[in-house]
Amino acid sequence: MLAYAVRRIVATIPVMGVVAFFVFSLLYIAPGDPAAVIAGDQATPADVERIRQSLGLDRPFLVRFGEWVWQILHGDLGTSIFTNLPVSTMIAQRFEPTLSLMAITLCFAISVAIPMGVLAAWKAGTWIDRLIMAFAVFGFSVPVFVVGYLLAYIFALELEWLPVQGYTPLSHGLWPWFANLILPAVALGFVYIALIARITRASMLEVLQQDYIRTARAKGIGQRDILFVHALKNASVPIVTVIGIGVALLIGGAVVTESVFAIPGLGRLTIDAILRRDYPLIQGLVLLFSFVYVLVNLGIDILYTLLDPRIRY
């Protein structure tokens, strides 16, 4: 178990290396002069030269890459072109709202999607199943900002149950913090729910055909225990996998959701960064999000061995 965990952790190092190399080399493989593109159309040649130097584009690629990786390993993500603040400081300031949004969305989506998928598998072929699967296709098809506007229009503008936009830090009280995040979390969770519910159904259908389920039924175990104790545990590996993969959707969706609901988090920072073409900030954000994504999936890889003791690598 421990050896396996250590091996998995070591295996993520080359992946992060490739991510870092890719994010870094984008500056060099982009068509045209990236310094000129980043500086914008109104820039003077002096501005372009300043940006070229601050990005290190005037020095050899590998030298610059080595320095950059060295800095990152020391916790220095560079300096924003636009604000001249350290990228790590800017990220730290915006961390809380995004973390809150993702945590609430994750809890909400999992607690809705898994019962939905189990129900659909149990009632496979009936109208309940069809309704849930229709919802899943729908969830894949409606972009997150459309769901966001729709929810905000109904529950905030028309019914006035919840705040329309904005964010209240957790330090200002639990309810104001939570109330502001309900609609964004539901909007962001929509596609995630569709994804998890679909996989849960497929995985449960497979497990429910197994002999031990028939045995459990013959022993007189109740339907609920069969579904949630015997079947769900054995169906959990694909479900957990897709929860991990789906975190990428969640991260991408957060960028858009924060913009719809005016939440001053990392997503909003990403959009500001791209509108100002603040490339060091974009690099830092992409690297951070990828790191979180890889870390989540690493955790899930290790979780497999707990869920299914037969898995030994």
Added chain:
Amino acid sequence: MSAQTLNAPPVISVAHALPDLISAVKPRRGVVGFLRRHPTVGLGGALLLLMLLVALLAPYLGTVDPTALAPARRTRAPSADFWFGTDMLGRDIYSRVLYGARVSLTVGFSVAALASAVGLGIGLISGFMRWVDFILQRVMDGVMSIPPILLAIALMALTRGSVGSVIAAITIPEIPRVSRLVRSVVLSLREQPFVDAAIVAGTRTPTIILRHILPNTLAPMTVQATYICASAMILEAILSFIGAGIPPTIPSWGNIMAEGRALWQVKPFIVFFPALFLSVTVLAVNLLGDGLRDVLDPRLSKNP
């Protein structure tokens, strides 16, 4: 064919035809039968065809110049004159939404085609050349570790916005998914007896790839391509919506929504109509993909 018409030699006795105890089940053949058995393909295909027609015939469907400014009639609500209302610069939203279909469909189809082609190439190389495979898979691991929207955003930050650069920025994150799929199909096919037979018979590797491997990758690739098309259309709208996609001068659904964003609390119709068209189009492509998967891979149809 009855038994009597057979010119059987006398030593062989021919069984009498069985009486028609069970009336034959005749599955309806042809297009109608196919669509009846696979209603999602029919519904998705029909909706998508409708959108294609809308996009192609946009100039003839009662539209005006989608970029014509008319500051005098800003943000009018939908009416007989302006079916979907007008935006904050007085442009007719109905016309803009119809022309916007062109951008979305172009991006969706181009990304699906490009990502499939490049992914197919990488997947075939990966499946056949083991030492290249190791390097390629590490690169794909890296690209897949970057959430697609963020990668597309990072790419867009480095290029001047155009339809072409949006297509490229959305294609790159999609390539690993296709190449993984093709690679896994190739690896499992390589173990099949008919491939061994071809190798034993002295068939050259390019011929094996072309004649034996490629045709078997087409079915899963087609399904994958439809899903890529759907997600590309959503990604394009997201990129344009956050101001990092199609240049604002070109009407696209994402752009119309981006412009309606500031006013959405008072004039929700500006956002509503492009959102509706986008959702219906993506739904159509997803339905088509689900249907095609059931048709092309019956093994999966029981547990979608």
